[in-house]
Amino acid sequence: MTGICREGPEARRACMAREGRKRLYFIVAMGCQMNVRDSETLAGMLEEMGFSRAGTREDADLILYLTCCVRENAENKALGNVIWLKELKKIKPDLVICVGGCMMQVQGVAESLIARYPFIALIFGTHNLHRFPELLCRVLEEKRPVAEILDGDGDIVEGLPVKRGSAHSAFVNVMYGCDNFCSYCIVPYVRGRERSRSPEEILREVRGLVEGGTQEVVLLGQNVNSYGGGGNAFAALLRSVHETGIRRIRFMTSHPKDLSAELIACYGDLPNLAGHLHLPVQAGSDRVLAAMNRRYTREHYLKLVEKLRGVRPDVGLTTDIIVGFPGETRQDFRETLSLVREVGYDAAFTFIYSPRAGTGAYGLPDPVSMEEKTEWIEELIALQREITGRVLKAQIGSCQEVLADAPSARDPGWLGGKTGRGLMVNFPGAPDMIGRFVQVDIGSAGRNTLRGKVREEG
Ligand code: SF4
Structure with a gap:
């Protein structure tokens, strides 16, 4: 699918010209790098329409929130922001408030926002980002709120404008969605099934970035190493990206079950591949990993780390860990602590399990109190802090x-x-x-x- 909407950029610029003055936008991207990259596309579309970036939210004529729904506190934060905007709208009645992102794809959320917050001008989801200019024109011309959420997996739309946040480091989407259905995770329900961009399109984008002076690309996907249906496709893509001459390549996020031998070999063969891997482990106990539907064992994970360090001894590993998954015992948690010690991560992003309606683990018996889970996570954070301290100290003199x-x-x-x-x-x-x-x-x-x-x- 090509093109960004029924009407072309000319028509959208004309729509803005009818507005009669330069307008300023401000985007707040919550959550992960996928939202940050989406915000760059939305900024590109807005600038193509004639908007300019505002220095602060208060200066803006249009404020756009890209929400996240991975954890309950992210949802609460998004709602808190929307309520704050209601006050700003009282002072600036012409302010256009738009809300998009993953939270809008959760069943019933968009409907509830429309009913409760009629001051929101535009609500859209993750699958119809490309339709944003057309939807915004409708808002501006018809002077009424518009909401559009598409179900399904969403198309890959190439050729959208982009206003990048950095001139030297660029996010490049390589795939969208996830097929894994980890039992705690809402992503497959809001971002759809896995679909990959063609290598030709990705390489065209990276070559363009190299020509423009970009030094680093970060290849993005919810499950980036199952790019192209898995197997060796992602490793082959990495090798092709390396051939473009880009000085540094990063990628995220990887699933341990898709970390192939060929991908590990890239760490030995490709000098411009950064010596870092974010490899979410989530838990150190096989019992909990199985309940999470992660489809690898502790032993498999540790073997991957060993192989990786075999080809790139100084590779830095970071991870995500969930504490207090339903049914997790103190003994399970001890296994997480021992795995963290054994791997020696540079950093770990740690979270207390957050139930998400509609996911496999939702409603499972969860006898451990929040107080105890908080003690566990504090113990984990203290351990990681100690390890991070050792990693950093070891760099002194280098x-x-x-x-x-x-x-x-x-x-x-x-x-x-x-x-x-x-x-x-x-x-x-x-x-x-x-x-x-x-x-x-x-x-x-x-x-x-x-x-x-x-x-x-x-
Ligand atoms: S791999 Fe699991 S945790 Fe990651 S996005 Fe997919 S379902 Fe969520």
Whole structure:
């Protein structure tokens, strides 16, 4: 499918011209990188329509929330933001409020928002992003709220405009949706079944980025290593992306069951493939992994880590862990702690299990109290903090290649960037270094970041 809507960009610009003045937009992307990448497409569409980016929400004529529904607190946060906008709308009656993202695909949510918050001008889902300009034109012309949520898996629409958040590091979608149905996860219900972009389209996009000076691409998918139906397709794609000459390649998120031998071999063969892998383990106990429908065992996971370190000894691993899955016992949790010790992750994103209606685990008996789950997660966080501290300290005295990313928020005159392994480094540097690779001598380590001095510019 091509084209972005029934009417072309000309018609949409004319629709904006009828509005008679330059309008400003502000987008808030909640949740994961997929939403961040979607927000770049929406920004591209808005700019094609004649909007410009606002510096703050308060300055904007149009505010767009891209919601997340992976955990209950993300949903509550999204709703809290929408309610806050009601107050802003009282001061700015012409403000156009749009809400999209995964939460809108959850059955009944869009209907409930329409009924409860009539000040929302436009509600859309994840499968009809490409129709956003047309829907917005309807809102502006007909001066009434519009809601459109499409069921099904959604089409892959190529050629949409994009306004990227960074000139030197770019998200590139390679696949959408997920077929795995992990029993705690709502993603397959809101993002649909797996579908992959063609290698030709992906490579065309990456080549264009390389020509434009982009240094790093992050290949994105909910289950990126089952790209193209699984097997060796993702490894083959990585090799082709590497041939474009892009300086650094990252990808996320991977499922351990799809981490093929061929993909592991890429870590030995492809120097521009960053030495980092985000490999969500979720739990260290086979009993809990089976109940989560993860389809691998602890032993299989640890074997993967061993093989990976066999080809790239200094690879940095990060992970996601759910604590307090229904039926998880203290003994199961101890197995998670022991796995975390054994792997020695650089970082772990830890969450207390959040029940999601419609998923396999919803409503399962869950006798462990929230108080106990909180104690468990605190123990896990403390352990990970200790391991992260050791990983960071081990870098002191080394020289790391860092992609300078942005000015440091805390220290004027300093920049922040990441090593290939994904470790954050702060160092004194001029703004013209941003977007370039620099060699940094690491002098000290804080709780989550390294500090150092630039040796020479790359
Ligand atoms: S692999 Fe599992 S956790 Fe990841 S998106 Fe798919 S269903 Fe959700």
